[in-house]
Amino acid sequence: MAFGDKMIQQDLSFDIRAGEVLAIAGGSGCGKSTLLRHLIGLQAPAKGRVLYGDRDLYASDAATLAALRREFGVTFQAGALWSSMTVGENVMLPMQLFTDMDGAAREQEARFKLALVGLGDSFDAEPSALSGGMTKRAAIARALALDPALLFLDEPSAGLDPLSSAHLDELILHLCRDLGTTVVMVSHELDSIFAVADRLLFLDTATRTMTALGPPRELQASGPEHVRDFLQRAPRT
Numbered sequence: 001m002a003f004g005d006k007m008i009q010q011d012l013s014f015d016i017r018a019g020e021v022l023a024i025a026g027g028s029g030c031g032k033s034t035l036l037r038h039l040i041g042l043q044a045p046a047k048g049r050v051l052y053g054d055r056d057l058y059a060s061d062a063a064t065l066a067a068l069r070r071e072f073g074v075t076f077q078a079g080a081l082w083s084s085m086t087v088g089e090n091v092m093l094p095m096q097l098f099t100d101m102d103g104a105a106r107e108q109e110a111r112f113k114l115a116l117v118g119l120g121d122s123f124d125a126e127p128s129a130l131s132g133g134m135t136k137r138a139a140i141a142r143a144l145a146l147d148p149a150l151l152f153l154d155e156p157s158a159g160l161d162p163l164s165s166a167h168l169d170e171l172i173l174h175l176c177r178d179l180g181t182t183v184v185m186v187s188h189e190l191d192s193i194f195a196v197a198d199r200l201l202f203l204d205t206a207t208r209t210m211t212a213l214g215p216p217r218e219l220q221a222s223g224p225e226h227v228r229d230f231l232q233r234a235p236r237t
């Protein structure tokens with residue numbers, strides 16, 4: 001991955017398994033958000049490929065890429081809601097843009113998605129009336145609007161209090177276990193990583209490559225030293 005001549009990460013080779021929660025961690029600025037952009041079809045790798053099934057995202061024509069991307073739900077790191085629309089309108093927007101659902105069907109679906117993330121009462125709310133945790137969950141409801149096979153979350157629990165963060169973890173597990181959604185989540189919250197991630201991909205800042213991929217507890221016990229250090233910052237029960 002590169003911006004012009006500036007190489008961000010190299011020699012990344014990993015798979016995302018259907019039905020898993022894959023966490024991506026690493027120091028600030030190492031390229032986690034950039035990796036997500038590569039995975040969702042927004043930024044082509046300087047070298048290499050991103051395959052979805054057997055299809056190369058960046059060798060696909062625009063129409064195919066657009067169709068593939070509709071299977072991806074995304075919340076961005078700074079991702080907020082459109083402040084000029086209600087919460088419900090935010091969640092209905094992808095349906096309005098990408099489906100031929102009528103207004104009543106869109107509303108029903110949006111209310112269902114909001115209930116799923118615990119915001120059943122917020123359909124008519126203005127985004128500015130939501131707390132930080134509620135905003136994160138509303139953004140996830142919008143990401144779920146088109147029933148994505150894959151959900152990409154960039155730091156979903158950053159800045160949340162422990163209780164809101166724990167609720168978000170439960171939501172992610174529910175999506176994964178009960179709906180079969182595959183989740184790729186950038187996170188540096190150890191509690192979250194241990195609670196929800198099947199595997200952790202660690203991007204190293206110094207060497208600019210991935211230095212670990214595996215179940216968090218295995219990496220905590222026997223991963224490379226800097227990854228063990230990262231996973232041992234807080235006591236775990």
Ligand SMILES: Nc1ncnc2c1ncn2[C@@H]1O[C@H](COP(=O)(O)OP(=O)(O)OP(=O)(O)O)[C@@H](O)[C@H]1O
Nearest residue numbers: 003006008026027028029030031032033034035077
């Ligand atoms: N549009 C851009 N043009 C040039 N460089 C960029 C661009 N976006 C990001 N970068 C650089 O790429 C590197 C990786 O950025 P990225 O946002 O992916 O890091 P990150 O791991 O998500 O960081 P954080 O933990 O702070 O969110 C940084 O050095 C950043 O300055």
Ligand SMILES: [Mg+2]
Nearest residue numbers: 032033034077
């Ligand atoms: Mg980032």
